[in-house]
Amino acid sequence: MIIFIPPLGWALFGGIAALAAAAVLLGLVTQARGVLWRLAGFGLLLGILSGPLLVQQTTRPLPDVVLVAVDQSQSMQIAGRAALAQAALANLQAQAAKLPGLEMRVVPVPAADAGGTSLFAVLGQALADVPPAQLAGVLAITDGQISDVPQTLPFMTPMTVLLTAKAEETDRELRLVAAPAYGLVGKDDSLQLEVFDHGVADAGLLVPVGVAEDGTQVWQGMVPVGQVVSVNVPVRHAGAAVVVANVAALPGEVSTVNDQVAFTLNGITKKLDVLLISGNPNQSERSWRLLLKSDPAVELVHFTILRTPGEVVDAPPADVALVPFPVAQLFDTDITKFNLIIFDEFNSNGLLPPQYLANIAKYVQGGGALLVQVGPEFAGADSLAGTPLAAVLPATPVAPGTVTEPFAPQVTSIGSRHPVTAPVAGMALAPWARLEASAPVAGDVLMTGGPDNWPLLVLASEAKGRVGMLLSDQLWLWTKGGSHDGPALPLLRRVVHWLLREPALEPEFLAAKISDGHLGIIRQTLAATSPGPATVTSPDGHAITLPLQQTAPGVYAGELGAASPGVWQVTEGGLSAYAAVSEANAQEFQDLAASAVPLHGVGREVWLERAPVPDLAAMLKRRGAVQVTGTRDVPLLPPLPAMLLALALLAAGWWRERGGRL
Numbered sequence: 001m002i003i004f005i006p007p008l009g010w011a012l013f014g015g016i017a018a019l020a021a022a023a024v025l026l027g028l029v030t031q032a033r034g035v036l037w038r039l040a041g042f043g044l045l046l047g048i049l050s051g052p053l054l055v056q057q058t059t060r061p062l063p064d065v066v067l068v069a070v071d072q073s074q075s076m077q078i079a080g081r082a083a084l085a086q087a088a089l090a091n092l093q094a095q096a097a098k099l100p101g102l103e104m105r106v107v108p109v110p111a112a113d114a115g116g117t118s119l120f121a122v123l124g125q126a127l128a129d130v131p132p133a134q135l136a137g138v139l140a141i142t143d144g145q146i147s148d149v150p151q152t153l154p155f156m157t158p159m160t161v162l163l164t165a166k167a168e169e170t171d172r173e174l175r176l177v178a179a180p181a182y183g184l185v186g187k188d189d190s191l192q193l194e195v196f197d198h199g200v201a202d203a204g205l206l207v208p209v210g211v212a213e214d215g216t217q218v219w220q221g222m223v224p225v226g227q228v229v230s231v232n233v234p235v236r237h238a239g240a241a242v243v244v245a246n247v248a249a250l251p252g253e254v255s256t257v258n259d260q261v262a263f264t265l266n267g268i269t270k271k272l273d274v275l276l277i278s279g280n281p282n283q284s285e286r287s288w289r290l291l292l293k294s295d296p297a298v299e300l301v302h303f304t305i306l307r308t309p310g311e312v313v314d315a316p317p318a319d320v321a322l323v324p325f326p327v328a329q330l331f332d333t334d335i336t337k338f339n340l341i342i343f344d345e346f347n348s349n350g351l352l353p354p355q356y357l358a359n360i361a362k363y364v365q366g367g368g369a370l371l372v373q374v375g376p377e378f379a380g381a382d383s384l385a386g387t388p389l390a391a392v393l394p395a396t397p398v399a400p401g402t403v404t405e406p407f408a409p410q411v412t413s414i415g416s417r418h419p420v421t422a423p424v425a426g427m428a429l430a431p432w433a434r435l436e437a438s439a440p441v442a443g444d445v446l447m448t449g450g451p452d453n454w455p456l457l458v459l460a461s462e463a464k465g466r467v468g469m470l471l472s473d474q475l476w477l478w479t480k481g482g483s484h485d486g487p488a489l490p491l492l493r494r495v496v497h498w499l500l501r502e503p504a505l506e507p508e509f510l511a512a513k514i515s516d517g518h519l520g521i522i523r524q525t526l527a528a529t530s531p532g533p534a535t536v537t538s539p540d541g542h543a544i545t546l547p548l549q550q551t552a553p554g555v556y557a558g559e560l561g562a563a564s565p566g567v568w569q570v571t572e573g574g575l576s577a578y579a580a581v582s583e584a585n586a587q588e589f590q591d592l593a594a595s596a597v598p599l600h601g602v603g604r605e606v607w608l609e610r611a612p613v614p615d616l617a618a619m620l621k622r623r624g625a626v627q628v629t630g631t632r633d634v635p636l637l638p639p640l641p642a643m644l645l646a647l648a649l650l651a652a653g654w655w656r657e658r659g660g661r662l
């Protein structure tokens with residue numbers, strides 16, 4: 001490279017050049033002799049004064065850079081794609097090691113939180129560190145499901161796409177278009193589904209779809225491909241239920257992971273109809289009303305019976321009641337409308353006809369819930385134990401009847417494992433003053449009291465229903481505060497919720513929940529021995545055996561990684577639980593078929609399962625870039641010899657002008 005640096009500066013150099021040009025031009029106009037010698041002299045002089053320098057550079061070669069983007073998204077974890085990608089990468093790295101002057105940079109394309117696989121966004125970040133003069137090529141190892149393919153590439157270099165499959169694949173997808181988060185117990189709610197077949201032109205084809213709630217099939221039908229359909233799902237119980245919809249597999253499809261979808265449906269109760277039947281007024285009524293009135297969803301009917309239906313009242317009818325109470329309708333035709341019936345120290349004594357009590361017993365056996373609190377009346381001649389209701393009571397009175405010695409309620413061994421009483425196990429409970437001696441005939445004794453450890457709280461299942469029995473009228477003492485303070489309302493609340501079948505209070509219970517990529521399992525049991533290991537079935541059908549560790553009496557837990565999308569099933573001891581991975585990047589799982597279609601026009605495409613990894617050198621454009629490490633300026637004209645020659649030429653011109661000959 002030649003540069004010019006006039007030692008006199010450009011301004012003075014320009015002035016001298018102008019004078020020289022004028023002198024030569026004048027000689028040409030006047031046809032003076034020696035003008036050519038003068039032109040040569042002035043030209044050489046100006047060449048010297050311009051300061052011509054030859055810049056000599058010393059350089060070192062820079063390596064050519066090839067970027068290899070490796071797709072690590074969730075769709076690359078199926079059908080052996082990840083292993084194929086790693087093998088291809090190892091092959092390319094081995095080839096690069098044999099090519100001098102080549103640097104290979106591997107660019108991982110991680111799984112995104114949303115929006116599919118953004119390969120070109122990651123490549124753009126990597127390109128920021130690569131000078132364009134060094135970029136020899138870009139390679140992408142992927143399944144082709146890229147969501148951010150640009151219209152024009154952000155680099156001027158060859159690109160090669162290495163596809164981790166044999167050819168274009170097919171995939172069936174079941175998509176959850178809309179799903180309810182909450183539903184009223186006992187009602188149906190609607191969800192919307194759509195079936196897509198990728199890589200197959202079969203719109204309108206009818207395919208079987210099924211919907212299950214907590215493992216129980218609730219709907220099955222034929223759904224046309226490519227059309228949104230609505231499905232009604234019953235809300236069967238309060239609390240969370242995992243709803244799973246699945247479609248029959250497409251023959252030859254690459255994966256069935258997206259053939260099912262799942263969501264959590266939370267059942268809520270619009271209102272709870274509770275019938276509270278009291279005998280003589282007592283201190284416990286306040287506890288019941290505090291419990292039942294604290295929940296705005298409870299519709300309470302409090303029925304206090306103080307006389308028999310046929311008893312004659314010595315008072316005018318207008319003073320007895322304003323409106324006749326529909327007793328027959330309540331205890332005969334409407335009894336099944338109640339979610340819970342509570343007897344509070346009720347003494348039969350003919351106050352309710354036997355047929356009404358028999359109706360309540362049938363109500364329990366048909367699936368109803370009954371809670372009975374007894375006092376001294378339980379040991380008397382008019383005890384409920386002598387009525388048709390005794391058929392569903394879990395305890396019967398025995399001698400000595402009412403025990404009046406103060407005692408502190410105790411949680412039994414089985415009670416320490418039962419979710420209703422486990423929270424109070426180990427607590428120093430304030431004493432009560434009396435209880436009713438009884439013998440259990442069904443269910444589980446969760447609490448005892450008295451010097452002989454008489455049953456105090458008994459819970460039992462009766463046919464399709466449930467019964468709870470509190471064999472003391474002293475629970476109200478725990479609501480007084482001070483030294484008498486105790487967990488009255490929390491205990492009553494858990495008893496009521498168990499009677500109403502809240503899943504978390506089931507004594508034999510299995511739950512599964514996925515959070516932050518981990519599957520957590522809770523196993524609750526009344527058994528004194530540890531349960532066996534849980535069997536976990538992943539969305540792809542792979543079974544895993546997971547030992548459970550005790551975390552509390554009757555409670556066992558386990559955990560394992562659960563990154564794969566879809567529904568995970570857990571089974572143990574005849575129980576099943578389901579958990580669904582929330583598809584944060586749902587677009588990534590919509591189409592799992594490997595395809596070159598999204599990348600058409602980007603560059604050369606190679607299917608790795610049917611062709612070997614191409615020659616790396618053939619996929620690159622070598623750049624040969626260099627870095628300048630130093631420079632040296634060398635004068636083109638030696639100053640002294642050139643100046644003498646210029647003066648000689650000017651002198652020759654002057655001599656020729658004076659008539660001399662050369």
